[in-house]
Amino acid sequence: MFNSYISNTLEYDPELCINCGMCSIVCPHRVFRMDGKVVKLLDPLSCMECGACQLNCPTKAIRVDGGVGCASAMMLAAIKGKKEVTCGCDSSCC
Amino acid sequence: MKQNLEDQTLTSIKQNEKTGACCSSPLYGSKTISILSSQSQKVIRSTSSDITFSDHLDHFIARLGVKREKHIVEPGLYAMGIPKKESPVFVSANYTLSFDALRSSLKGIDCYILVLDTKGINVWCAAGKKTFGTNELVYRIEIVGLDDIVNHRTLIVPQLGATGINSKEVRARCGFKVEFGPVRADDLPEYLKTHHATDEMRRVRFTLYDRIVLIPVELNNFLLPFLIVSVILALTGNYTAVAATIATAISGLVLFPILLPWIPTTDFSTKGFIIGGLTALPFVQYSIYGMMDETLWVRYVWGLAYLLVIPSISAFLALNFTGSSTFTSVTGVKSEIFTYMPKVAVISGIGILLIIVLTSMRILEGI
Known part of the structure; x- marks a missing residue:
């Protein structure tokens, strides 16, 4: 109840993992853990979809729809009819 | 050089x-x-x-x-x-x-x-x-x-x-x-x-200090609408409503960031609604038991208006704080917008309409 954060777009394919550890270095929410031969998903629901892991995974084992988790930016984009959500230079969050 | x-x-x-x-x-x-x-x-x-x-x-x-x-x-x-x-x-x-x-x-x-x-x-x-x-x-x-x-x-x-x-x-x-x-x-x-x-x-992290330093920017972003509403209400002589407007701003832009991890529920909107609801209570009570020179139904409608407007505006302000937080995902925020924002729009819309009607009546009576 009252939890919209029960799913996200993070997908990880352990078969492609070469255990380089980049994802566990860049993740600010400790979603990944280096454990054994491949990285394990420790806490996937903590993922905030920042996209750092996907960008830095050398084998494309991780997929996530990265983006700005900012309601004002999204609502503004919806009002202005823009498809792409970015927090502009004049926005409140940055 | x-x-x-x-x-x-x-x-x-x-x-x-x-x-x-x-x-x-x-x-x-x-x-x-x-x-x-x-x-x-x-x-x-x-x-x-x-x-x-x-x-x-x-x-x-x-x-x-x-x-x-x-x-x-x-x-x-x-x-x-x-x-x-x-x-x-x-x-x-x-x-x-x-x-x-x-x-x-x-x-x-x-x-x-x-x-x-x-x-x-x-x-x-x-x-x-x-x-x-x-x-x-x-x-x-x-x-x-x-x-x-x-x-x-x-x-x-x-x-x-x-x-x-x-x-x-x-x-x-x-x-x-x-x-x-x-x-x-x-x-x-x-x-x-x-x-x-x-x-x-x-x-x-998103420590208490991290959240407190964001408050001035939050206040700054929404200062103008709150100021305009306060001035209009002050002109009608309704200082309780002015206080309620300021309280709403404080609830959504100050109390919410400070109390974020301790307010029940996970969603920002519901957290904002809860903190706004608590903020509304004294105004509801004052409307019903304090505005003794008004007729009974006017007092109840004012109480209802506060109960509708303050929590919903607070929920909206809270949801806007997702952009400043360090952990909300796009998927989650999207889901929050779709789940709550239509309801917030309807609830606050009805409340604002009531306030406009009540305020207009006040002005007409004054004339």
Whole structure:
């Protein structure tokens, strides 16, 4: 109840993992853990979809729809009819 | 010095043309002393780890949310202390709060700081927009001539920059290895001992202090609508409603960020609704039991109006705080918007309509 954060777009394919550890270095929410031969998903629901892991995974084992988790930016984009959500230079969050 | 600034201006203009900058206004004649290296384009500025009074003032103004895009550092290469060819290179954004956090954390360390042109935006937000990104990093390395300045090929980049920087691509394109340092600059001295960041250093936080410093910016963003409503209500002589307006702003923009982790439920909107509901209670009570010179139904309708408007506006303000938080995902925020915002619009709409009707009646009675 009252939890919209029960799913996200993070997908990880352990078969492609070469255990380089980049994802566990860049993740600010400790979603990944280096454990054994491949990285394990420790806490996937903590993922905030920042996209750092996907960008830095050398084998494309991780997929996530990265983006700005900012309601004002999204609502503004919806009002202005823009498809792409970015927090502009004049926005409140940055 | 003048020549140097002109060169830098040219560089800035070129860069702006390249990236289509929307809000870059280079800060000339900044506090740093510049020296010319062999080629006039390749300027190394010098900086120190000291945070002066004017830096503190700049930080204070930035935190208030005044002239948000003006707190900038000239992009380029900076020398701190007396760096040698083997000295480390740190990468930062050209936002004073980012750059100053970095340099003040590196007391006593001779090093280079490579400042990327992020249009005066902090590392994480800029990385999200890719202005703190692979292209800008590779470009900046090239134009400052970093190849010749240092004899190693390692860059220490803040971890949160990883959203914009593809380390593999940087290495392929310019030979520099990206080493992602800790999230917070103040962990750097500890990190530099082993070049290994602990789990705690790699985790982003959202402490009470982190949330409190965001309050002035939050207030600043919504100041105008609240001010207008307050003035209109004050003109009608309804000071209870003015107090309710101010209380709503405080509830959504001050109490919510402070109490965030302790308010029940996970969603920001419901947390905002709860805190707004508590804020509404004294106004509801006063309307029903305090406004004795009004008829009974008017008192109840005022009570109902407060009960509808304050929690829903507070929920809306709370949802807007997701952009400042450090953990909400796009998927979750989208789901929140679809789940709650239509309801919030209807509830607050009815409440506002009631207030308009009641206020109009007050004015007509007054005449």
